[in-house]
Structures are given as C-alpha cells and as structure tokens.
Amino acid sequence: MAFTMTRRNALATMAGGAAAGLLGRAGTASAAVPEMVWATWDSNGHPEYVVPFQKDTGTTIKLSYLSSEDAQFAALKTGSAADWDMINPSLNGSWRYIKAGLLKKLDLSQIPNVAKMYDVFRTTKKVQNDAGDTFAIPYLWGLNPIVYRTDKLDKEPDYTTLFDKKYAGQLAMRDYALESIAIAGLVVGVPRDKVFTMDAKELAEAKKLLITQKPLLRAYWQTIGDLTNLFATGEVTCAFSWRVPYDELQGKMAMGMAKPKAGVMGWCDCFAMPASLPDDKAAVAYKFIDYLLGPTYSSLVAKIGHYATTSSVIRDQLSKEEQATIFIDDMDVMKSFMWPVAPDNYSDWLKIWNEVKAS
Amino acid sequence: MKLPLSRAHLAIPVAFLLFLGCLLPLILLLVFSVFTVDMDAFVMVPAFSPQAWAQMLTKPVFAFLIGKAVMFGLGTAVLAAFAGYPVALAIASLAPAWKGIASVILLTPLYTGEIVRIYAWRIVLGSEGLVNTLLMWLGVIHAPLKFLLFTPFTTHLVLLYNTLPFMVLPIWLSIELVDRRLIEAARDLGARPLHAFLRVTLPLTTPGLSVGLFAVFALAAGDMLTPSLLGGPSGVTPMSMIDNLFGTAFDWPLASALSLSLLLVLLACATVMSWLVLRLKGARAVFRGGMR
The missing domain is CATH 3.40.190.10 (Periplasmic binding protein-like II)
Known part of the structure; x- marks a missing residue:
C-alpha cells in the first residue's frame, strides 16, 4: 500500500500521536487508581449512571450514599469519612466546608465541560472562598416538592x-x-x-x-x-x-x-474533593466531574432520575416534554425557588x- | 527458669484490653465534656467549661430521653423474663436431640441481620401487612390497626423478640444444672408443683434469670436501630441523640456529657437490680459458693 505524506496526513499523524500520548497518560492515571469512593445521594448516584465512566477509565466508582448533608459534613469534620474520594456538598452549604478547610482547591482548567454550565451556576460565588478560589462545582439541581x-x-x-x-x-x-x-x-x-x-x-x-x-x-x-x-x-x-x-x-x-406557592425548596448539589485527596486520585476526580457535566451523565440522569444537570449540554436534544419534566423548559423557574x-x-x-x- | 506467674496473671491481657477499650474512652468523654466548640471554625476548644453539663442538667429533654431508655430496658427485661422462663422450662424438658433443634430455632432470628428483621416486621405489622390483612379478611377489623407499626408498642414488641434468646439461654442452662432430686424431695414432702417451683426451681435458677435480666436490660436500653426505624416519630432515643450530637451537630461536649450521664444512670439501675437479686436466696447461694 502506497502512503503519501501530505500536510493533512502529517497533521493527522501528529494529532493522533498527541491524543495517544494523552490517552496513554490518562489510562495510566486511571489504572493506577482502581477504585474511587463517591459519597453522594442515592438518587444522584445510581450504579448505571457511572457505568460508562468506569468503562472509559477502568476506575470503579464505589457509591457511598449519604443520609443528610449534616451527616456528611460531620463525617468529614470528624475524620470518619477517610475513604471518601469525592463528596457532595450542597450549593448553599458549601461555605461551611470551605470555611472548615475540608475541600481541595479546584483547577477549573482541568474540567473542560465547565464552559457548558448555565451561567447562574458557573458564576456562583457560593463555591468560592474570599480570595475567589473555587472549591466545588455545582452539577445537579431540582426542587423538593x-x-x-x-x-x-x-x-x-x-x-x-x-x-x-x-x-x-x-x-x-x-x-x-x-x-x-x-x-x-x-x-x-x-x-x-x-x-x-x-x-x-x-x-x-x-x-x-x-x-x-x-x-x-x-x-x-x-x-x-x-x-x-x-x-x-x-x-x-x-x-x-x-x-x-x-x-x-x-x-x-x-x-x-x-409545588407549594408559599415557596418551593430548590436544591443544587456540588461536586468536591476532600482537602487531603492525593494527586493521583484527584486526576481521576477531575475526569469524573467533567463526566458529570458531560452529555452521558446528563442524559442518563434526565431520563432515568428526571433531574437536570447544571450543564446545557443536552438541553436542545430533549423534547419540550422532557425539558418540562426536569424543569428546564423555562429557566426562570429558578427565580421562584427558595x-x-x-x-x-x-x-x-x-x-x-x-x-x-x-x- | 520458672517465671513467677500465677493464674491471675492470665487476666492481664484482657484487663489491658478493657482499659483501652472502655476506661480510656470514658476518660476522653469526661475530658471532652468540659471542652467548648468554636462553631465558626468548627473545632473543639480545650477549656474547663461547665456549659455542656449545665445544659444536661437544665434541659428536661435529656432526663426524658434517659428515663425513656431505662423504661425500655426495664420493661423489656421484665417482659422477657415472663416470656422466656416458660420457654426455657419447656426446652429443658425436651429429649436431648430436640434440645439441639430447639436451640437452633431459638437462635435463628439472630443469624439474620437487624435491618432484615426490621423490614420483616414492617411487612408483618404494616397497614397493608400480614396481621392487618388477615384480621380484615377474617372480618375482625374494618380498618388497619395503625398502632401496630411506628408506635412505642412496636418498639417494645420487637425489642422483646430480639432479646428473648438472651433471656432463655441462661435460664435454660440454670435449669439444666438444678439437681432434680431436690424437686422430687420437695414433692415427696408434700409440695404442690407450683410450690415446688417457687421454693426450689426458681431460687436455684436465679443466677440464670439474673444474667438474662442484666443482658436484656443493657441490650434494650442501648438499642438505637429498632426504635429509630420502627418507633415512628417517637423513636428518638438517647443513643440517636448522642449519634446526632457527635455527628450532625458537632457538639462533642454535650454528646460526651449525655453519654456519661446515660452510662451513670444505667449503672445505677444495674446496681439496684444486683442489690435486689442478692436479696434472693438462690443468687446469694451462688455468690457465696453454695446453698446454706
């Protein structure tokens, strides 16, 4: 088979090589971390939601279900949650974790899907400290009826x-x-x-x-x-x-x-990493939050759990009815939330x- | 070389474990109970503050919860004694092969997890559960009996069921050790069966009964899951409060004070129970090394 080196071929080869290198490194990072424990709500972390991520990375996501936000905070504070690698503070409770020094500072450049988040969540100051550093990423929201x-x-x-x-x-x-x-x-x-x-x-x-x-x-x-x-x-x-x-x-x-007229309790869950999470696990955790903001998790959680992620990535692919089910047909709904x-x-x-x- | 060791020295490892596992945490609880909590920084501050103990003594909720635990413990222990004694007598009268089978049946519920048992009780006692469905099918009732589930009745019933083996086993062993010739002698001397039981069997089985009472009291007074998951809105216990204070509320000083208070009250109850038991002839005989 004849092979002619053209500019297009050369670029494709270089891009392929670079991608292979990246994937190779990614594979190595994931393989080095066989398991990550994700402390979250049972409704956010159905086992089927994490299967695609596990297949892609080779890292098993072990689910640890929370009973209450208070219990999560206390477990982190008292050190009884040493096996948790990824945690689930609420948007409005994040300040407590940040103030108590329980969360790892996040590098947003490692989470490309942040760019696709709705502005209201992407620009929120509730997940930042006074210096403007980000410690948590809002990823799922809804209402409690x-x-x-x-x-x-x-x-x-x-x-x-x-x-x-x-x-x-x-x-x-x-x-x-x-x-x-x-x-x-x-x-x-x-x-x-x-x-x-x-x-x-x-x-x-x-x-x-x-x-x-x-x-x-x-x-x-x-x-x-x-x-x-x-x-x-x-x-x-x-x-x-x-x-x-x-x-x-x-x-x-x-x-x-x-949905009581007196005020609907809104909720928004965030992804965060415990402050002491080692770098190799943090690398996998970054991939995981990117996955949570990506199309696969968004589709699964919308269609099975009827919840919306904070990312607009699949909104236009849903029917009007499906959008209404997860309250994203009219984004003004959030204004009536408490x-x-x-x-x-x-x-x-x-x-x-x-x-x-x-x- | 012969080591200067006596049999008493064999207890040293266990004594060491007891110190580490029991006394040390208690000392820590005592220390924590006089600390304070800085809720802004979410840290405990070493101090000598009576704050937690003041709350303990002035807020009636804590006395109420401790009293509730004592009532659950005592109530279950007494009920288990009345229910367990006939069962133990019946097992003791069986042929050896049947005794083995009976002991397996007696212990079977303990082989299943507590959570499994709790959900099984919900299926049995629920509004659409086995008991209500049967009673409605028989025409005895026309609406489900709501008191069967998520009430103090449920908690008492399930605590009794869970702790019954701990009452039956020691009584059964005590009955097995009773010299049957003493009962026969009583009957030969004209004692009726009930009289022979009250004057001979019961005093001689007091040690087993006492062990059962203490075990059931401790298990029932300290249980958290059964009241929480089957007791409905009234299911809060000192244990669940301690769990909440240590965990959710991050109020370790108050949690420590409550833990110690509960322990002191339960120890006081156990002491009174011991004193009462020692008034009985059979128990005195055991502690003094033989019937006099």
Missing part, C-alpha cells in the same frame, strides 16, 4: 396540609432540621426571604408548631428509599419529599407532586430539631 396520593387527598396539598389533623397518621416529614424548621416557619407566617434567618421568637413559634405536628406524623424519613417504601406500603399518603417516590410509584399508584441556606446559628436549629423529635 410535596409528594402525595391523589386518591387519598381531596385537594392538592400545600405546607399547611403537613400540619392538618385531618391527615393524622398519614404524613411524613424529612428528618432534617434546615428544611423542616423552614417549612414550619413559612406556615407560621415568616416571609419566604426571611425564613432561613429567623430570629429567636420566630424559631420558638416554628418549634411549637413542629411539636404539635409530631403526633400527626407516621414517620420522620431519613433516606428517600425509605420514604418510597412508606408510600408503596400505604403507610404514608403525603410527605415533604424529593421527587423520587413520585417517579418510582407513578403507574403503580395514584401519585401527585405539588434555596435553603444553613444559617450562622445553625447549631440552634439543630438543638430545636432534637428537642422537637424528643418531645
């Missing part, structure tokens, strides 16, 4: 429904101080923009309401799998929830999802929550 059985409730619920004696024994609340106390705050009349900075009097009112709510509850749920199970077995018919039970049980039961922020006096909130549960 009230999920309910349409055949058991006669009207669409709002937050007051969660405190209504009429539904005693059928309700569930999340075992999470921040959101539960904030919801009680909204019900006692604290304005939406003040609910995460309630003063002592308002907190006391919220606490009183939560104590009256306790006998009405069937359970405080800790994991979304547990809540889904409670819906599936008929124990609970209405709960402040994530959307998972709605998606999982739709078709099997008459499920509804309400973004839960852990307040400075959060330890007081935690004490109140413990007292409510022990009452």
